[in-house]
Amino acid sequence: MLIGCPREIKNREYRVGLTPESAKELVRHGHEVWVETGAGLGIGADDGQYREAGARIVDGSAPIFAECEMVVKVKEPQAAERAQLREGQILYTYLHLAPDPEQTAELVKSGVTAIAYETVTGPGGTLPLLKPMSQVAGRMSIQAGATALEKENGGRGVLLGGVPGVMPGVVIVIGGGVVGFNAAQMAVGLGADVTVLDNNPDTLEKLGIHFESRAKTRFSNQANIASAICAADLVIGAVLVPGAAAPKLVTRDMLQCMKPGAVLVDVAIDQGGCFETSHPTTHDNPTFVVDGIVHYCVANMPGAVARTSTYALNNVTLPRALKIADLGWKEAMRLDPHLAEGLNVHAGRVTYPAVAQELGYDLLPVEQALA
Template sequence: MQIAIPKEIKNHEYRVALTPTGARELVGRGHAVTVQAGAGDGAGFADTAYEAAGARIEADVARLWDGAELILKVKEPQPEEVARLKEGQTLFTYLHLAAEESLTRGLMASGATCIAYETITDNQGGLPLLAPMSTVAGRMAIQAGAHSLEKAQGGSGVLLPGVPGVAPARVAVIGGGVVGENAARMALGLGAEVTVLDKSIPRLETLDDRYQGRMKTVFSTADAIDEAVRESDLIVGAVLIPGAAAPKLITRAMLAEMKPGSVLVDVAIDQGGCFETSKPTTHAEPTYMVDGVVHYCVANMPGGVARTSTQALTNATLPYVIALADKGWRKALADDTHFAAGLNVHAGRVTYAAVAEAFGLSHAPITGLLA
């Protein structure tokens, strides 16, 4: 199969969809891997490393896309990339379509088969291709939040761990999944006072047992969120509804109850954000102020640590890429119902129910497409 690895063009996105190690695995199975010149530079993978792995380097972007059967990316395609997609091609990347109607309609118009990393499931009910980037984003959320608390960044001037004789910062994490646990773990390790809010009692029990009560676990209710808003120095939004838009848990009116210079880090921004005042930002300008509260809403947080993120992403995606390359998308998805959950758009139709519902579009069940 002809596999293309374009250079990511989203603002300050330094990751690449495949490492040279991954390229070598695919070439060894008889597939042709073409990498856009400089695609791996931001993550520290030179063109020569891909060539040594058996991949071909292509400087002509149009030729790269036009000759591809399978296109591997990291972030959702930008408008000029959507324009390059065509019927018969398979796109495999993060899509987060429930927050992007124009992108959804653009992918429908392309006629391509579009498979989203973030909606693929596993036997345990997890999201195996979202998990590695969720781990990175959760850990980065505390780094970003701690930096944003500095006075020069508009924050309240609170040091996360405090010092002897001075209390540590209070950190609330809304959502106890992969992002939330990693954020809480980082905050706890830095010495902050940490509270995790979640609606799953079993999940709260797991966290309580795992961390031996060192972090507070609270069942998430409107009252509990109100208290977190009033008491916290840093709040991390880590709520996920797979494939659907994130719920708005903190309204603009609630910001008036927060301490001046408090920080909101919205890791759910790819899915529309879980704070009413959230809007996507970039690594170039990561924060903005609303009513005296610092908002950090970078939509591609893991791109800031591109080498670690690229390696972690390839580790997770490679088995699925091999299946697509060896079998083609239809058989690969038919053989694995969990993989099939990743199909979001095919031949002009939306195949993922939550995305169709978000925009009032008709839903084409995947079962009919795989028959």
Template sequence: MLVGVPKEIKNNEFRVGLVPSSVRELVHHGHQVIVETQAGAGIGIFDEDYVAAGAEIVSTPAEVFERAEMVVKVKEPQPNECKMLRPGQVLYTYLHLAPDPEQTKLLVESGCIAIAYETVTDANGGLPLLAPMSEVAGRMSIQAGAHALEKSQGGRGVLLGGVPGVQPGKVVIIGGGVSGTHAAKMAVGMGADVTILDRSLPRLRQLDDIFRGTVATAYSTVDKVEELVVNADLVVGAVLIPGAAAPKLITRDILKKMHDGAVFVDIAIDQGGCAETSHATTHAEPTFVEEGVVHYCVANMPGGVARTSTFALNNATLPGALALADKGYRKALADDVHLRNGLNVHEGKVTYKAVADDLGYDYVPAEEALGL
């Protein structure tokens, strides 16, 4: 199979779909790889590194999309990239379609086969291709939130760890999944007063065991969310409904009751965000203020630590890329229900139920679309 890697074009996005070691693995399996020039330069991976791994360097994204049988990316294709996709071409990347009707429409019209990293599953019910970026985003949320709390950044001037004689900052994390857990690890490490909210009692018990009393846990209800959020210095929204739009757990009325200069970091922004006031921002302009609360809603948070993120992502996505290339997408998806769960769009049909439900498309099960 001929695999293509374009340079990412989203604002301040420096990650790349394949690193040289992944290219070498694909070449070792008998495949061809073409990489757009300078695709990895932003994280110190240069064209000569790809050539040494066996790739061919091409000069334009148009050539990548025109020649490749499978396009491997990081972020969702932008409109001009969607228009370069063709019927039968495989796209393997993050998509986050539920809050993005324009992208969904363009992918449906393209006739491509769009496989979303974020809905691929594993035998334990996890989301293994989302997990590494959730880990990064969780850890970054505290780093970014701590910076935004500084007075010079518009925050209320609170040091999360406090100092002797002064109480630490209060951090409330909504969602005890992968990103929420890693946010808690960072916040605890900085010495903050940390509470995690979740709606799963088994998960709350696990978190209690993991943190051994260094983190408070609370069952998430409307009342408890409001009680904890209005008194917090930093709130992290880390809720996830796989493939679907995030629930709006933080209302404008709650925000009005928060401290002026408190910070809200919305990790769920890729799925539309979990506050009524959230809208996507970029690393160039990461924050805005609503109701006196500083919002950090960067839609590609891991892009801020692009080198770490790229290698972490490749560790997770390479097995799927190899399966798709080695077997062809039909057999690869037929053989592996977990990879098949990543199929969101197939030749004009929406094959992921949450996306179809949220955006008003007829849902066609992946098995039916593939003729299994």
């Protein structure tokens, strides 16, 4: 199979779909790999390293979109990239379609076969291709929130860990999954006063066992969220409904009780955000203020630590890329139902139920797409 890896063009996105090591593995399996010149510079990988791995370096993304059978990326294709996608081509990347009707419509129109990292499943309903970026984003959310809390950045001027004789900052984490767990772990490590809310009793029990007295747990409902954020210096939104738009758990009215200069970090912004007042921001201009509350809503947080993120991502995306390339996407999905969960769009139809329901498309069941 001819596999292409273009340079990411989203604002401040330094990650890359394939590391030189991943390219080498694909070549070892007998595939041809094209990499756009400069695609790996954000992770410290130059064109020479890709050439040594057996990849061909091409100028610009046009040859990749025009000729490659599978395009491997990190972030959802931008408008200029979507215009180049073609019928029968495989797109393998993060998509987050439910809150993005424009992207969905253009992928449907293109006829591309789009496989979304974030909906590929694992045993027990896990999301193995989303997990490493959730780990990164969860940990980064505390760093970002701590910086936004600094007075010069519009925050309350609170040090999360406090100092002897001064109380630590109060951190509220809404959602106890991978993002929430990693956020709590970082906040606890800094010495903050941490509470995690979740609506799954089993999750709360696991968090309680892990953190013991270092973090508190609380059942997540509207009343408990409202009372918790009133005391917060930093709130982390870490909820996820796989493949669907995130629920709006914090309304604008709830902000009225919060301390001026408190910070909201919406890690769910890729899926539309879990705060009513959120909208996507970039690393160039990461925050905005609503009703005196600082919002940090960068949609590609892990891109700021591109090397760590890219290698963590490739650890989980490469094995599936090899299956797709070695067997073809249909046979790979027939043999691996978890991979089949990643199919979101095929031949002008939406194939993922939550996306079809959210955006009003007639669903093409995956079984029919594979027939």
